[in-house]
Amino acid sequence: MSARHAAWLFAAPALAVIGVFFFLPVLAALFVSLTDFDLYALADIRNLRFVGLGNY
Numbered sequence: 001m002s003a004r005h006a007a008w009l010f011a012a013p014a015l016a017v018i019g020v021f022f023f024l025p026v027l028a029a030l031f032v033s034l035t036d037f038d039l040y041a042l043a044d045i046r047n048l049r050f051v052g053l054g055n056y
Contacts, residue, residue: 032056033056034049034050034051034052034053034055035049035050035051036048036049036050036051036054036055
């Protein structure tokens with residue numbers, strides 16, 4: 001195994017953790033901010049309405 005592959009092998013778990021605990025919540029927050037989200041939408045995903053930048 002080359003040093004380059006070994007470096008990626010050691011970095012992969014850290015990158016996966018960063019992806020799960022940082023990027024995934026950021027993308028979810030962006031999605032929720034672009035919809036008309038309320039607690040009633042939790043019961044049925046069809047209750048979500050896309051409002052775009054109307055929340056801002």
